[in-house]
Amino acid sequence: MNNNELADVFDKIASLMEIKGEVIYKTLAYRRAAESLRVLPADISSYWKEERLTEIPGVGKAIAEKISELLQTGELDFLNRLEQEVPPSLLELLQVPDIGPKKVALFWKQAGVKTLVELETAARNGKLKTLPGMGEKSEARIIAGIEALSRRSKRMLLGNAWSIANRFLSELRSQPGVVRAEAAGSLRRWKQTIGDLDLVTACTDPAPVMEWFTSHPECHRILGKGESKSSIELNNGINVQLWAQPPERFGTLLQFVSGSKEHNVRLRELAQKKGLSLNEQAIIRDDGSEMLFSDEEGIYETLGLQFVPPELREDRGEVQAAGGNKLPVLVKPGDLQADLHMHTTWSDAAHSTKDMALAARTLGYHTLAITDHTSGLGIAGGLTVEGLAEQRKEIDQVQQELGDTIKILQGAEVEIKADGTLDYPDEVLKKMDIVVASLHTSLRQPRERITERLVNVIRNPHVDIIGHPSGRLMPNREGADLDYDQVLQEAQKAGVALEINAHFSRLDLDEIYVRRASEMGILIAINSDAHTTDQLEQIIYGVSVARRAWLNPDLVINTWDRDRLVDWLKSRGRS
DNA sequence: GCCGTTTTCGGCCCGACTGTTTTCAGTCG
Numbered sequence: 001m002n003n004n005e006l007a008d009v010f011d012k013i014a015s016l017m018e019i020k021g022e023v024i025y026k027t028l029a030y031r032r033a034a035e036s037l038r039v040l041p042a043d044i045s046s047y048w049k050e051e052r053l054t055e056i057p058g059v060g061k062a063i064a065e066k067i068s069e070l071l072q073t074g075e076l077d078f079l080n081r082l083e084q085e086v087p088p089s090l091l092e093l094l095q096v097p098d099i100g101p102k103k104v105a106l107f108w109k110q111a112g113v114k115t116l117v118e119l120e121t122a123a124r125n126g127k128l129k130t131l132p133g134m135g136e137k138s139e140a141r142i143i144a145g146i147e148a149l150s151r152r153s154k155r156m157l158l159g160n161a162w163s164i165a166n167r168f169l170s171e172l173r174s175q176p177g178v179v180r181a182e183a184a185g186s187l188r189r190w191k192q193t194i195g196d197l198d199l200v201t202a203c204t205d206p207a208p209v210m211e212w213f214t215s216h217p218e219c220h221r222i223l224g225k226g227e228s229k230s231s232i233e234l235n236n237g238i239n240v241q242l243w244a245q246p247p248e249r250f251g252t253l254l255q256f257v258s259g260s261k262e263h264n265v266r267l268r269e270l271a272q273k274k275g276l277s278l279n280e281q282a283i284i285r286d287d288g289s290e291m292l293f294s295d296e297e298g299i300y301e302t303l304g305l306q307f308v309p310p311e312l313r314e315d316r317g318e319v320q321a322a323g324g325n326k327l328p329v330l331v332k333p334g335d336l337q338a339d340l341h342m343h344t345t346w347s348d349a350a351h352s353t354k355d356m357a358l359a360a361r362t363l364g365y366h367t368l369a370i371t372d373h374t375s376g377l378g379i380a381g382g383l384t385v386e387g388l389a390e391q392r393k394e395i396d397q398v399q400q401e402l403g404d405t406i407k408i409l410q411g412a413e414v415e416i417k418a419d420g421t422l423d424y425p426d427e428v429l430k431k432m433d434i435v436v437a438s439l440h441t442s443l444r445q446p447r448e449r450i451t452e453r454l455v456n457v458i459r460n461p462h463v464d465i466i467g468h469p470s471g472r473l474m475p476n477r478e479g480a481d482l483d484y485d486q487v488l489q490e491a492q493k494a495g496v497a498l499e500i501n502a503h504f505s506r507l508d509l510d511e512i513y514v515r516r517a518s519e520m521g522i523l524i525a526i527n528s529d530a531h532t533t534d535q536l537e538q539i540i541y542g543v544s545v546a547r548r549a550w551l552n553p554d555l556v557i558n559t560w561d562r563d564r565l566v567d568w569l570k571s572r573g574r575s
Numbered sequence: 576g577c578c579g580t581t582t583t584c585g586g587c588c589c590g591a592c593t594g595t596t597t598t599c600a601g602t603c604g
Binding site: 136 | 577581587588589594602
């Protein structure tokens, strides 16, 4: 069982306990443990073998024993007994909006509803409205919620979420009375996938703004409408929330809605210890007087903390670090001076070498690497060894035209074949300016085999960067089942750089492992993998991964100046 | 069930909105 599977088990336990009516703090403990497991950088089995399970935040004696049992037997007696008491089919009811554990328990115990289908039947037959606390409207809301489930898309990818949010924000900013409007929630934290969109606005009179929002042409139905908060479902099934406060309270609003929830809980605990109370409108002193904040900075200052960048607000140690003035320096998009992975018309991309070089120069880079696919990746029209010579001529010519304003490296994204060998022979790789090696195919090989495949490539002295290490494509293609402990150790030994691929359906290396890599001092390359000139700018998504991972900027090879980058390549045998 | 610069036991964050209720429970973020 891996970390995520264990986390799923504990989330399931938490939900079943909630339905059962167990004290809330027990269920919270299981949720917290589950979240901890999901972001754990190393394989859980290594903690288990070393008897370090209780070092994991949120894991105490009881949960450690359950992890042990699951790892040893693949089963959990406690869960089996829980499922005897509370039918696990009830969990699907929790998917319906506006249905929580209390309602599930009510429908189950008083109407005999155990599945989603039974719930819909009961609702349509008017069997729910007579239950205590229920009524006509609640029943209709449940039917609407069940219908919404089928419309509701899964989580959005970061880049898609930003484009929808930006569209709403620009309309919002032109509404009368709107002083400021920003994205908040997981989008502002640049989480790799986004559930609902949260927008916040500072405005003098919220009523007309809320009216505009709830009558938006893309609105399919209104989920809620109030003075300070409204919520709608769009035609494409996405939910959008809009929060409003007067300008002088915008800071607390933005902070509150940006979350994460867990980060906010930490802040409020801290506030409490200082005799303060924090909510979306103000910080309130013991005597009931309010402190107002138009910006976020003052909030953190009042709590005795460094300002915490949104990307770090996940309750992964940032509050403690901010209290000790120990927050890391983070990479900024402007720090990048090179892009070392992109494609041209020599393989499957849209623009020429010169187009890409000019676009990269506009971004202020000193170097770009043209890394077209190799012939083994047939689908991408890869470049043969013979083609390389012609490409070299073209690069030399463009280089001459552009002079010293930007350096063009001839590289390749070499295919790591299913048998673990590379698509070009070593003597060809040796002559290139830079080599990125990537997995695209046979990603479903068993863990040992695919890990070995990658490790051998890491050890190849002619490979400089491992491109998108797992090969995942969100939301549909899972990455390879790599043994990351081994991959990271080998990368550290070999001095190879691991890529953060900035394409928002990749974001690979995953932030969890980037954080570990940073602690281990492993080099990282943040690359766009651009197939058009526009896509060079998608590098911001890669930067967001680095920031969320607390990555030390000095480890990012494309933040280095040209001399340092050249020296590094020389140290790897490049001329 | 977890956790500790006020604690190894007694805490564990805060409010808006909705619908069903006449003061509150449930859900959500």
